[in-house]
Amino acid sequence: MVYLLPKILVAGGALMSLLATLGLPRWRNGAFWVALVLLLAAGVDAAVLWQAEGNLSLLVAGSMIADPFSSLVDLLVVAAGVSSLLLSWNGDRYGPEFPALVAVAVLGMMMVAEAGNLIWLFLGVEVLSLPLYVLAASERTALGGEAGLKYLLLGAFSSGILLFGMALLYGATGTTLFVRYPNLPLGTGFGLYGVGFLLVLVGLGFKVAMVPFHMWVPDVYEGSPTPVTNLMAFGTKVGAAAAILRLVAYGFYPQAQWWSPLIGYLAVLTMIVGNLLALPQRDLKRLLAYSGIGHAGFLLVGIAAHNFLGSMAAVFYLVPYGLAAIGAFALIRLVEGNGEGVQLDDLEGLAYAHPWAAALFIVVMLSLAGIPLTAGFIGKFYLLQAALVANQTGLAVGLVVGTLVGLAAYLRPLQRMFARSRSERVQAFRWSWAGGAVLVVAACGTLFLGVYPSPMMHIVDQSANFFWLR
């Protein structure tokens, strides 16, 4: 029960914030406040649990694994949810149900990361996706409708594949409790078991935006309201990556010799394709969408390396990526004001008109690119180290090439900011306290992690300490 408290708080946040809409129209931001407070409480509780757990790994109610890894992921997805709430801090525009849907999505992200059971994993994926389908289409723009429909169709498709894979796994093993699979006499071969695992991997690959299952990402990111895109880019990626890591770490580690190269090839493909396609983008959200695809590849490097350093580096990388993504979306939210979407040309003159906003944005973009003194560099460094220790030179080369290509993509918006002319958007630029706070926290966190990463390394060290590596 005590291990369920963060989830109960988040679920309670969703329900109570729905109840708070009763106070409309007098208590205008009530739903937002309730959801924010309960999400923060869940975050605090997850931190307390993380401290209490130590090296414990416990199966609660036969389906959830309570360990430091789940608590860390809980913290990260709560951060994603809180940042999305802050970026949307204007109840009139996004509707009073917005915070409740965000809280439900956060709950789903917590569920997938702690699942030790295929049923719980599937329910988590669905609880995560359903509110995002709604949120993607919650603004009545043509692009928003397209985003919602595309996300719904491809999401339903991927859920079907996931479920089919799970059915095959159940057929092959007779249990849905995947933490028991390594103890079963299945051998190291492929068989029905392998096909099921592949299909599950494909289903989760859709969610983490792995190439070749990435087609939905740019359109959905572009069409969704910016706070929702923020939640998808950070929260969904954290949840799905954590689920893949958990699945291969607990259920499939005896079969590493065939899934590790597979994930490795996909990681290289994802890194290079994602960053290459980011190059020609003219819409900042699309650029970040392709960058998110590229970063999914970086995360997969850690999983494919299949050693302690790899799992640690993958978990660590979630933090710099998340901070940078939050910061970038906060700037988009500030620049877009009451409108929707930001073209690269809209950034013209920002560096002279609002130097602080530009400086913070430069920090997060350089972190995405992996420049030293930012958190992104440290994250990529550890991934590179993990790939080399695992003797997977191809992964390391792919990582470096992907980073180089990405650098060019991230410098383009920065170059636009230094244009002499000022765009309409920059002239209409207004700070809002919520968006500004998110941007400042993201940029400061990025710099702090880049200069002094050891506290975070220690936390990750404790959290990604999976038993099969000991």
Add this chain to the structure above:
Amino acid sequence: MWGVYLVGIIAVLAAVGVVAARQPVHSAISLILNILALALLYLMLSAEFLAAAQVIVYAGAIMVLFLFVVTLLTAGKEEQEAPEILSGQRWWAGGLSVAIGLVLVLILAQTPSSGLGPAGPVGTLNALGAALWGRGFPYLLAVAMMLLTAALGVLVLNRPERPSRSSEPGSER
């Protein structure tokens, strides 16, 4: 054995009818046929409770809901929210839902924390109840959250458009 094929063919034909019918009401009626055929299949698998639930819940309650939706969608949308006839019903609903939530949390607190036990005899009312409200209770709650989200989604997406969101600079592409 032939019964299974027969019922299966009926189920598939009815399912085709659901998507092929031009009138929404005809689709709904095909769906009822499909549900009844499935209930027969459950009976053949000696899952009596599932068969009964299928008929009562799906063919009964949910189909009525569908028909409601069909009539509402074709009736044309009301622009204004109807005035509340029962005064204070929102607050009563709020208080009652908080109470139900607390009861659910209490049940969750009593969920056995050990692993999934061996599956008992399936299909009987007792086994299903024990599975759903015993060790499987978190699953039930998760599904409840999912359905709540879906209902909320219908509300959000069917709401009349807010006027403030159009003709902003840069929104045309």
